[in-house]
Structure formats: C-alpha cells, structure tokens
Amino acid sequence: MKVLGFWNNKGGTGKTSLAFQGICTFAAQHSDARILVVDVCPQANLSELMLGGQENQGGVNLLTLHGEAGRRSIGGYFQTRLPKPFDTSGLSPNGFISIPHHYNAAVPSNIRLLAGDPLLELQANAVSTLANTQIPGTDSWAKVVCWLRDFLEACSDHFDYCFVDMNPSFSMYTQIALAACDRLVLPVTADDSSRRGIQNAMSLIYGLKLPSDVYAQHNFHSRMTAAGLPSPKVHMVAKNRLTQYINTAKSYAAVLSGIAFDLDAMVKDNPDYFTFSAVSEGTYEIKDFQTAGVVAFARGTPFVSMHSGSLSVAGQRVKVDREQLDQNRDIVVEFASRFW
Structure with missing residues (x-):
C-alpha cells in the first residue's frame, strides 16, 4: 500500500480542502484502485466533507x-490500543x-474512510505517556508511533493507496x-x-537546525x-490560494521566491529527505478556487462531480460559473496526477 500524507506545522494553508479535492479526483481517475482515507485530526474536517459537508449533514453523519x-x-x-499499546494480536x-x-x-x-475524532485530543496525554514509558528491552515510543502503521499493515491486502490528513500540531x-x-x-x-x-x-520531522544536540538526539527522525x-519524504510543496486571477499575484512573488530559495538549500544539503532533486x-502552484471552492466545501462536493449553475448554500442560491469550475477541475487533476 502506498501512503501519502498532507501536513504542515502551520494552519490556514487550505490543506484539508486540497486533500479533499485531490483525493476525490485521484479516486475518480483510478476507479479500480482501492483507496483508504485516514483523518488523524480532532477537528475531523476532511471526514465531514467526505460525509456530506455542512449542507448535506456531514457533521450529523x-x-x-x-x-x-x-x-x-x-x-x-x-x-x-490504549489498554494494550504494544500488542497487535487480534487487530481488526x-x-x-466506513x-x-x-x-x-x-x-x-x-x-x-477511517474518520477523524475529537476524542484524539482527550487521548493525546495518555498516548504520549505510553510512548515515553521506560520499559527495559522495549522501545515504547517506537511501539506507539507504529499504531497507524499496524492498522495499515493489517488491512494492506484490501487497499492500494492510503491518504492521511493531519492537523498542524x-x-x-x-x-x-x-x-x-x-x-x-x-x-x-x-x-x-x-x-x-x-x-x-523540516526541523520537526528531520531535526534540521535544532538549537542543540540534546534536541537532535530526541527528534522524530532520530527516533x-x-x-x-x-x-516520510517530502514529495510536493503545494503553493495554494495564490491569486484569483490568471497569473500569480506580483505581491506574492518575494515570499514564493523565498520559499523556493529555502527549499533549494534543503534539497541540496539533504537530498534523502525529498523525492525530487529540483x-x-x-512544487505546484494552485490558484484560489473562489466561489466554486466555497460551494464545494459547504456541500461536500468535489470538483470532479460538481455541476455549474445555481446551487444551495446556507439557504441561499449561489451561482457556480462553468468556466471557473472547469479551471479548478483542471488544476486539481494536474495536482492529483503528481501524487505518484
């Protein structure tokens, strides 16, 4: 099973809406593929979208x-897993x-779908405590950090691809x-x-530029x-919500070039952490989805199955422009084609 995750330590980057559109488009283009979506987020926004969105009882579902x-x-x-954190027998x-x-x-x-759950926040302290429990001859952290790997291994014969959505923590x-x-x-x-x-x-995952060797010994990558x-390897940096117009807004150019500059240095110094060499x-630039994106999020409808015209959102009719929808669909098709 191939596993691709969506994550950034910063919130507000449009990660969940991108994941929703990209995953659904990939699934529609590979209709014979067996796809599992795992929502490891207490807010469970991706799960709500998958289950219908605000307009179609996604929260209720x-x-x-x-x-x-x-x-x-x-x-x-x-x-x-909490009562027997190191035991995988009988895992079903x-x-x-769903x-x-x-x-x-x-x-x-x-x-x-393995749906997200606010219970994760309540479980977080207990899970962390288990991971840091000192047991002679047992790497407790490694056992706990493999909980999702264990789950995917147990169902690997039933799926070809897995997509994982994570919150910014x-x-x-x-x-x-x-x-x-x-x-x-x-x-x-x-x-x-x-x-x-x-x-x-890059610091959190790979321990780059940590302030001292003390941190480096205990970072995620070292463990x-x-x-x-x-x-995991960084496969793509998606430059999201760049502009509502045809070309990337000039006001964003300096920041985008700064991100590219940082990435270039990281790739050259640590090529093993990336799937790309240039x-x-x-990187892939994604324009703002505008009205069609708002409607998609509210209705839990991916672009691949959305129709243009007047659609209901929050009790009002909102018009989705056909040309805008087609442009968005093309952008997401290209985005999804880069997953593998």
Missing part, C-alpha cells in the same frame, strides 16, 4: 459514526472503516500519522508564516532511525 458500537473512527481504534481494522459514498454520493465509491497522534507515511504534501500560502512553517516542518523505521519538480 460523522456523529453517527462516533456513536456506533466500538466508535467507527480513529479515536475508536486508539481506544482499543474493518470495524473502524464508506463515505453511502452518505455522500458525490464522493467516489472506491474510497473508504506535532502531538503524538500527529507523529503516529507521519510515521505511517511514505510521502508528504506540504501546502503553503504566500506569506512569511508559511515560509517559517516549511522551516519548522525513527534508531527504531529502524523510514521517515525544486521545480517538487
């Missing part, structure tokens, strides 16, 4: 999954996986998600905080290496 016996979500799975993933198409016909039928549940990924998409927007976000992400586990190969 998500609560229904949380209310099922055993809790059909990532939180339900973690709950079963099927009971935690079929979004049964709730939202706009989502391709070949997608399955670097809590233990985010590290569990990162540890399961082969590749990462890092969305950024054209501002200085996004530039710092890329620098922070993964010590446990014999591969760290920044131009690993």
